Amino acid sequence: MFEARLTQGKVFKQLIEALKDLVQEANIDCSDDEMSIQAMDNSHVALVAVSLRSGGFDHFRCDRPISLGFNATNMGKILKCAGNDDIITLKAEDDGDSLALVFESPGQDRIADFELKLMDIDSEQLGIPDTEYKCTIQMPSGEFQRIIRDMQVLGDTLTISCTKEGVKFHVAGDLGAGNVLIRQNNTAEKDEDKVMIDMQEPVELTFALRYLNFFTKATSLGPTVILSMSPEVPVVVEYPIGETGYIKYYLAPKIDEDED
Amino acid sequence: MFEARLTQGKVFKQLIEALKDLVQEANIDCSDDEMSIQAMDNSHVALVAVSLRSGGFDHFRCDRPISLGFNATNMGKILKCAGNDDIITLKAEDDGDSLALVFESPGQDRIADFELKLMDIDSEQLGIPDTEYKCTIQMPSGEFQRIIRDMQVLGDTLTISCTKEGVKFHVAGDLGAGNVLIRQNNTAEKDEDKVMIDMQEPVELTFALRYLNFFTKATSLGPTVILSMSPEVPVVVEYPIGETGYIKYYLAPKIDEDED
Amino acid sequence: MFEARLTQGKVFKQLIEALKDLVQEANIDCSDDEMSIQAMDNSHVALVAVSLRSGGFDHFRCDRPISLGFNATNMGKILKCAGNDDIITLKAEDDGDSLALVFESPGQDRIADFELKLMDIDSEQLGIPDTEYKCTIQMPSGEFQRIIRDMQVLGDTLTISCTKEGVKFHVAGDLGAGNVLIRQNNTAEKDEDKVMIDMQEPVELTFALRYLNFFTKATSLGPTVILSMSPEVPVVVEYPIGETGYIKYYLAPKIDEDED
Numbered sequence: 001m002f003e004a005r006l007t008q009g010k011v012f013k014q015l016i017e018a019l020k021d022l023v024q025e026a027n028i029d030c031s032d033d034e035m036s037i038q039a040m041d042n043s044h045v046a047l048v049a050v051s052l053r054s055g056g057f058d059h060f061r062c063d064r065p066i067s068l069g070f071n072a073t074n075m076g077k078i079l080k081c082a083g084n085d086d087i088i089t090l091k092a093e094d095d096g097d098s099l100a101l102v103f104e105s106p107g108q109d110r111i112a113d114f115e116l117k118l119m120d121i122d123s124e125q126l127g128i129p130d131t132e133y134k135c136t137i138q139m140p141s142g143e144f145q146r147i148i149r150d151m152q153v154l155g156d157t158l159t160i161s162c163t164k165e166g167v168k169f170h171v172a173g174d175l176g177a178g179n180v181l182i183r184q185n186n187t188a189e190k191d192e193d194k195v196m197i198d199m200q201e202p203v204e205l206t207f208a209l210r211y212l213n214f215f216t217k218a219t220s221l222g223p224t225v226i227l228s229m230s231p232e233v234p235v236v237v238e239y240p241i242g243e244t245g246y247i248k249y250y251l252a253p254k255i256d257e258d259e260d
Numbered sequence: 261m262f263e264a265r266l267t268q269g270k271v272f273k274q275l276i277e278a279l280k281d282l283v284q285e286a287n288i289d290c291s292d293d294e295m296s297i298q299a300m301d302n303s304h305v306a307l308v309a310v311s312l313r314s315g316g317f318d319h320f321r322c323d324r325p326i327s328l329g330f331n332a333t334n335m336g337k338i339l340k341c342a343g344n345d346d347i348i349t350l351k352a353e354d355d356g357d358s359l360a361l362v363f364e365s366p367g368q369d370r371i372a373d374f375e376l377k378l379m380d381i382d383s384e385q386l387g388i389p390d391t392e393y394k395c396t397i398q399m400p401s402g403e404f405q406r407i408i409r410d411m412q413v414l415g416d417t418l419t420i421s422c423t424k425e426g427v428k429f430h431v432a433g434d435l436g437a438g439n440v441l442i443r444q445n446n447t448a449e450k451d452e453d454k455v456m457i458d459m460q461e462p463v464e465l466t467f468a469l470r471y472l473n474f475f476t477k478a479t480s481l482g483p484t485v486i487l488s489m490s491p492e493v494p495v496v497v498e499y500p501i502g503e504t505g506y507i508k509y510y511l512a513p514k515i516d517e518d519e520d
Numbered sequence: 521m522f523e524a525r526l527t528q529g530k531v532f533k534q535l536i537e538a539l540k541d542l543v544q545e546a547n548i549d550c551s552d553d554e555m556s557i558q559a560m561d562n563s564h565v566a567l568v569a570v571s572l573r574s575g576g577f578d579h580f581r582c583d584r585p586i587s588l589g590f591n592a593t594n595m596g597k598i599l600k601c602a603g604n605d606d607i608i609t610l611k612a613e614d615d616g617d618s619l620a621l622v623f624e625s626p627g628q629d630r631i632a633d634f635e636l637k638l639m640d641i642d643s644e645q646l647g648i649p650d651t652e653y654k655c656t657i658q659m660p661s662g663e664f665q666r667i668i669r670d671m672q673v674l675g676d677t678l679t680i681s682c683t684k685e686g687v688k689f690h691v692a693g694d695l696g697a698g699n700v701l702i703r704q705n706n707t708a709e710k711d712e713d714k715v716m717i718d719m720q721e722p723v724e725l726t727f728a729l730r731y732l733n734f735f736t737k738a739t740s741l742g743p744t745v746i747l748s749m750s751p752e753v754p755v756v757v758e759y760p761i762g763e764t765g766y767i768k769y770y771l772a773p774k775i776d777e778d779e780d
Contacts, residue, residue: 071435074435074436077413077414077435078413078414078435078436078438080410080413081410081411081413081438098436109442109443109445109455110403110440110441110442110443111440111441112410112438112439112440112441113438113439114414114436114437114438114439115436115437115438116435116436117435117436143630150600150601150632151601153597153598153600153601154597154598154634175591175594175597175598175636175637176594176598176618176634176635176636176637177634177635178598178601178632178633178634178635179632179633179634180630180631180632181630181631181632182629182630183629183630183631185629195629331695334695334696337673337674337695338673338674338695338696338698340670340673341670341671341673341698358696369702369703369705369715370663370700370701370702370703371700371701372670372698372699372700372701373698373699374674374696374697374698374699375696375697375698376695376696377695377696
């Protein structure tokens with residue numbers, strides 16, 4: 001028996017929103033200390049990893065580890081029926097073939113329950129090595145979203161360069177070129193407005209904008225995004241979810257063929 | 261000569277909005293005590309009936325009964341030109357072939373007048389028998405709209421079951437099943453938030469969601485909807501319009517072929 | 521070297537918005553006292569003329585007259601990347617083949633710079649004669665936009681008649697006819713709500729609504745529009761831009777073939 005109750009139900013709603021365009025099918029893996037999702041995108045270029053610690057739920061019970069295979073589009077359709085203030089409870093029997101989703105309105109005068117058919121999904125959990133990154137950039141998630149959206153106007157490929165002074169985003173295409181420079185800013189009043197750069201050595205990497213754009217669907221999950229970069233390894237784009245967990249996206253950089 | 265002036269012109273605007281997707285052509289029937297519309301939907305499955313009492317108008321004059329046949333799409337196009345605060349006046353000559361619509365802005369510095377060409381429409385008025393219903397449910401119209409919208413995600417057919425405890429809406433489809441339970445609630449502070457169930461015996465009926473969805477276009481006309489149900493007869497979905505009148509939709513239930 | 525810095529950068533953004541659906545390619549002509557654009561629409565029916573005086577910029581330097589040929593769609597794409605509060609600076613070398621656009625956020629923690637490729641565009645500047653008009657109508661730009669939008673529902677052609685009492689807009693089509701009357705109103709509290717008619721003799725002209733609709737894309741540039749009309753000459757639809765300049769559209773009236 002698995003049962004997890006989330007007063008702030010919209011977090012789960014937003015999580016599924018944040019991966020449904022990238023991932024078609026995935027497993028929710030439940031253990032007694034967390035609920036997690038790990039999946040490659042449909043073209044096996046990007047990886048998404050979600051973790052919600054059991055302590056972040058109002059009620060969490062998982063008798064034995066269970067994998068719940070779901071279709072993300074269908075899950076998203078059902079979650080559209082949950083109000084933003086609803087309490088969401090997930091329930092599954094150990095040998096069941098469906099996931100129950102219960103949405104309670106705050107005043108409890110409206111209770112909706114849905115059954116989503118589950119499916120068997122083959123997926124090996126990738127062990128993601130704990131890496132030390134050369135650059136870690138924390139910045140407002142809305143700002144990052146805007147840059148990605150703006151840059152797509154000009155081209156398909158984004159170069160991110162991190163130096164002590166700031167982070168430079170560069171794109172070039174047929175109609176011209178564009179650069180956005182975000183400066184280190186430790187003094188903003190609110191933590192979430194800060195731009196904090198932790199750099200051991202400068203890093204410059206190039207990515208497909210199309211994937212970065214998918215990642216920014218997670219913007220609603222929190223005010224902050226953290227980019228971790230080292231030469232020749234995948235960038236990690238992490239959106240912390242309050243004290244509860246995170247959604248992380250991994251994307252390999254493009255190999256510069258004949259750039260300097 | 262027919263002339264009717266409505267200070268709250270947006271009521272007429274919303275009424276036409278509420279039927280134009282369901283009904284292609286209809287007559288406005290005017291007598292000295294009311295302005296009414298009755299029409300079947302294009303596929304002759306649902307019936308819509310509108311009544312605005314003459315007392316609800318600021319000025320109402322109807323020398324002799326008159327039927328004004330109109331195309332609902334065209335009427336809707338012209339009404340898009342009326343502001344939400346405009347005063348709307350309808351005028352027709354006894355033997356004219358057009359309806360004049362005059363829209364006055366509240367400050368009267370803007371006066372727009374439109375002529376809509378009328379058409380001859382054959383339609384017999386159906387006598388709708390005054391029925392005693394086994395269940396009458398009054399609930400917030402916005403809540404009803406949301407349930408209908410949500411349920412469409414999962415299937416085409418909605419089962420409404422009314423018991424003393426509340427009203428259950430049920431849908432089932434390929435990706436799973438869903439239920440929403442609305443509980444009786446007489447104690448809400450505002451009348452319009454109340455859910456009031458008047459039940460002589462439990463009733464369960466099944467309907468095509470597609471039509472219920474058309475009906476919810478009337479949601480903007482008022483905060484409340486009233487569902488009246490008896491076994492094997494059409495449901496009435498009524499939106500009262502202040503003290504002025506109502507729009508009622510009638511829809512026959514689906515015959516359960518091999519359900520229990 | 522040309523360099524122009526506009527604290528209220530959104531003016532330039534809105535200007536390009538206001539012409540990009542009408543004009544595919546145009547020159548920005550810079551001299552030491554103004555930045556101007558003049559272009560025919562793609563089908564050579566309407567003319568648009570923009571002028572921003574050098575005094576309206578925070579910084580303006582133009583060493584020698586220069587013409588910067590641009591594609592309006594591409595320029596529009598780049599300007600979508602500018603925030604509404606951004607400071608916009610335009611820069612071009614005398615012999616360069618690109619225009620640099622720099623967008624600074626108000627707090628200067630975000631600097632974006634773009635390069636737009638320039639093109640050679642043949643265009644003769646039309647000398648527009650200074651005409652005395654028989655009627656000049658100043659009215660709220662939002663009101664004018666709404667009339668044009670509403671009238672398009674009914675037909676393709678708009679007749680504007682100006683008399684002392686007010687301005688009448690008339691349209692007729694298959695589904696009926698419509699008129700909007702705007703009355704002279706000198707007494708509105710705010711200048712921008714005033715309707716002021718300066719008339720030497722009544723004028724009635726007929727125009728293609730399609731073009732008038734293009735012109736109303738300039739509505740966001742200011743609260744006021746000024747229509748100048750004389751018989752048988754193009755109407756001027758002018759949107760003043762604060763103290764800085766204007767955008768003017770010229771459109772020839774339709775010849776009435778057999779109207780009275």
